[in-house]
Amino acid sequence: MSIPTPSDKAYVPFVSVENMMKLIHHIGIEEMLTGLAEYIEQDFKRWELFDKTPRIASHSEEGVIELMPTSDGEVYGFKYVNGHPKNTKEGLQTVTAFGLLANVGNGYPVLLSEMTMLTALRTAATSALVAKYLAPKGADTMAMIGNGAQSEFQSLAMKAIVGIKTVRLWDIDKAATQKAARNLQGMGLEVVECASAEESMEGAQIITTCTADKQYATILTDNMVGAGVHINAIGGDCPGKTELAPAILERSDVFVEFPPQTRVEGEIQQMPEDFAVTELWQVMTGAAKGRTSDSQITLFDSVGFATEDFSALRYVRDRIAGTEFHQPLDMLADPDDPRDLFGMLRRATPA
């Protein structure tokens, strides 16, 4: 007897890396960043609906593997993501990821997607969404410190969503800066390659730090940061990995995604447990204030939260409908009679 063809119920739409890249180009990267930011904002505004737990991390000497689940009561989502700073030396990505959405009502997966590309986009979209609320009005220049895999996405999101016109690049590795500058050619941004962190911050109203070393680093010291800027701190995102001098945190108003997670993983892991922070969802709903003065330093202590991946997967699910940018994956057994899994197996016996 031949292998029975799985029914439609057994197929899960899968978005490969190749299809994700096609989808991004089909939509346009800036439009996609803007669309992702809208979905992320929608979900922040219905924050209290979500089942929130800190990510489940499996730490090793070399890095971390994490599962980030959440649910809005109707849709469940999770992301698998690793972080291995040493990977780049071996020609591998520091961060790779994939994610899944499922129907809460019956537990069946409805989308499996690559999320290495998608995480870079959603991280950038989140940064820019937050900067839209917190950066000084009229901000047109960003210092981009750390010119690795995230840097171009961050730059374009700040252009598309905040209106940044100039990005000032700096990295301890000059080749990384040259790579980012080359990639950003012809994308509508003025790109300046800088020789030091200090130089990159000249005239910048937004300072983005995104470096990868797993250590208590001090990418920004206190005296480097002037009044009135918005700091978008991306790289400090796991225990033992920070980028900012504690003195900067003391001078700043710090905004976070989910305090129980950020206190363990973010820049504020350096601060006392009761260090005051403002939750972003409250800024977005109007329940808390964002920027209140021109001289204030606002700081987004970004670690990445499960709802942002959920929003990104929702966006992809909505945008692949009716397109060819996905393929059916036979990952769920679906016998005609659900109690008859064994019969399905027996009927699949090769002739």
Added chain:
Amino acid sequence: MSIPTPSDKAYVPFVSVENMMKLIHHIGIEEMLTGLAEYIEQDFKRWELFDKTPRIASHSEEGVIELMPTSDGEVYGFKYVNGHPKNTKEGLQTVTAFGLLANVGNGYPVLLSEMTMLTALRTAATSALVAKYLAPKGADTMAMIGNGAQSEFQSLAMKAIVGIKTVRLWDIDKAATQKAARNLQGMGLEVVECASAEESMEGAQIITTCTADKQYATILTDNMVGAGVHINAIGGDCPGKTELAPAILERSDVFVEFPPQTRVEGEIQQMPEDFAVTELWQVMTGAAKGRTSDSQITLFDSVGFATEDFSALRYVRDRIAGTEFHQPLDMLADPDDPRDLFGMLRRATPA
């Protein structure tokens, strides 16, 4: 420019349902159950090595979605699994699952596999492995109470691993019993369809309960269970879902996988928090005793633990090597220069 082909590093071997069924038939179901039991036993014997956390459950009115991660320090694995008892009424599986193995050293996934079929096999292999340690010597008859999707797998594993010759089927739904009996035809077991739970237990040294209702059910009452049997309680596996009268637990020596999880999800959720249990890994290493007398009732309060899925995925990974029973899945972005994710995306711009 054309879409670049991902390098080998970007591909994850994927075992679809169709390929899993082909693999099972290629190996032979009884040999595969025996092989799975060996891997599961190996991992129980190195229990202390594993990173163990109770599964992360997202409960809803209709059911539960769970992530079950673990790691032995070199390999990381997790399973996604749902449990929705109402699904069968809608023509869907109560339980569907898939799983993943990854390299702890660099975080890259190395296997994605369907696990609906594989979970049925590993659950049966675990039950039979435990019965091999705990059932009375010479056990040749099993009562199989609840004739749903798991029942044939349980029966065959007990045949292959414990040497059961007769299985006595009972279910409140006669059609389920008929289905199981039909499926087990020609598999080398004497199959008896019974008219009541009591009848199914006549002459049985092993009693397996595997029913699906999410409630405090009493599939077995105290007076139904005689001395000297081994009870393999599969169905009580989440909060609010049990199958046995508490009085049976009081008369039994209860063996469990991972006490912190079983106390929440297993039959012993009905008992005080300090109810005595023995951990299976200690029985397998010889650190604790299994069956000590002919009149003793041994009870495996099975809920399923992450290491068993880890063992099953290890087995599949080892057995698909060199076969055609997997396909490459493009789920990890893999730029030539790992810091150049954006360049990979730009180079994929359609002509």
